[in-house]
Amino acid sequence: MNELYHLFLRTERERNLYERARNLAERFQKRARWHDEHAEFPFENFDDLKEARFLSLTVPKSYGGEEISLYEFLLIQETIAQGDGATALSLGWHLGIIMNLAETKKWPLSVFERICREVVEKQILLNSAHSEEATGSPARGGKPETTAEHRSGRWVISGRKTFTSLAPALDYFIVSATIQETGEVGNFLIPKTAAGLKIEKTWDTLGMRATRSDDVILENVEVEEEALVEMLSLPKAKSHAQGWLLHIPACYLGIAIAARNEAIAFAKTYQPNSLSHPIAEVPEVQRKIAQMDIHLMAARHFMYSIADQWDRYPEKRAQMKEELAAVKYIATNTAVDVVDLAMRIVGGKSLFAENPLQRHYRDVRAGLHNPPADDITVSIVAGRALQ
Template sequence: MPFYQSDQQKEYIDELGKAIQDFSKRAQELDETGGFPFKNMEELKQFGYHTLTLPKEYGGRGGSLYDYLLSQERIARECGPTALGIGWHNGVVLELAENQNWDQAVLEEFFREVANGALVNRAATEPSTGSPTRGGRPETTAVKKGDKWVINGRKTFTTLAPVLDIIIVSAWVPEEETIGSFLIHRHNEGVHIEETWDMISMQGTGSHDLVLDNVEVLEKYYVEKLEDRPRGKSAWLLHIPACYLGIAIAARDYAVEFAKTYSPNSLKVPIKDLPNVQRIIGEIELEIRESRHFLYSVAEKWETKPELHEELSKDLAAVKFRITNNAISIVDKAMRVVGAKSLQRSNPMQRYYRDVRAGLHNPPMDDSTIQMLAKSALD
């Protein structure tokens, strides 16, 4: 079922599909070697995808949240880790373009760097605090020294680490007793990447540790304080469920093609004609349709009805919960259609199975979403 809002949107996604047609061919090797999709990222930049959500006045496409989600789903069908990685970059750019909560001169400088090819992500997670959404205080610190800030600490899960040019780092500011965010350039002295990423899923995201050793940052790059960040304005995080939905759709496509063509000698017809296989595929289709309608209806309402943002903020979390769990279910069912072949290391199904599981550990977490929804109903 098409979810395009315009012919222009469809044309863009079709062009994007052509630009990423080789991603799926590289996915298996990336998974096996634990490598990073440097070539994928370069091809996305050549296509201009890194400027999808950058405002037009700075040389970007000025893409909407809806454009962004359609694109993320499409990339994830070819390579989930690539989609999740570039998704964080475009999401941060979209967040800043919408909120405009930085000093204008610094924000414009940042946008110009992105237009010139810079890739960015936030670094907020730490070994001792876990997910920043849980409210833990960073152990990374920022201390004023003259007209600069000196930052020390370690961040984990720094997605896109091998290619990041700009990192927005959260740190505890003792003298102000607040959590601040600092814009740090990769080439700054004292910035190191330790290659620690060793997970069984999302191998290609390059989510290594960021180590900050007496990194000096100019005053102007103290860009925001926690209390000044707009609350509930996190629709850009819908790129997470869009990514896992794309992976699940890839699994569905493989299972459907397998069912159409596989015919054991015990049957005179392909297994697609078996009632039990049709039932499983029907259940898969239902979960995909449910997921896509939920994702894109919430995205459209977010863009067209800003007066509903406070209420829709609950739906943002619910969308992530429902779609990531649906993705796990879809891949599981698809593997039942394919059978034991889906567990072969050379088969993409086992990779999809591992990759969608990672969605449970992206923010917001399932338990916090359910608790939030319960409190909303009870209050």
């Protein structure tokens, strides 16, 4: 067993899930450079994920899914991210949303059951389109400028969403909008086929390029009454503890592991003619290797321990918001540090386009801007301490 997993794979089921994810990650790794360079959504990876029935992993067993635990979800995310970070982050939104809905039961049961059955039978994809130019991160509580108007028993929705990951691949968009009549905010489930919904290719970014987190434009999109699936309370920063969001730290730690493995493989084989041995024997290189692993141990043991507690003690979940935010804070900053160390070990060769380290360097930056941002974590952790 890989030394990074011997303590984390505790059961036969976890080992099986890990192996399934690892097989897929090996394929994704070969395609990652192309998708990043072309900023193209990895449709082939999602064909493979669908064939492997990964899109229904978090669907409850009663609807035909595998109902994996949060701990198992993180193992998968971290492993897939070692092959391709953008694929992992995209998959994480979809699987996490289903996991969260199964737990919170916030949608009408009939709608949730219908969507779950579609996910199981057709391996369809869904994601949230919440961010907007004017609100910035929805976690800060800004009110959507996208509007929903009730007209003759139907909803008419207009607005523009930014940062919608998987935009070209989604079957359903979960769009937040302010209801004109009441000023309340709701989530609307909108199929990709809805007239007036279009995608504008705005996602030309430094990192996570293959997530295609494009803009979604809604021009008088008409949907049936039942499309309003959930009412939202603002500000979201004061919302309940959300274990599913740990898919984000798992993804960025997976990218950091890929960088760490790359640097170690390099150190074992690179032998400049000034040395009689590979650079792996140089004390300073060993110090950096140890630093990468110590950082990873601290972040991963913290993340998996919190996930395990989440799974074991549902009654304690409401009190875990600060720990969940701290996991994300530590993991994403650790990922930035580990990739930095990996690049220092490899040196100037890490800068070349053909070297995956430069992609990992760009991808981990994106983690800092996924929710919750560090300033939000600081305020909620300090808030609890000072209560």
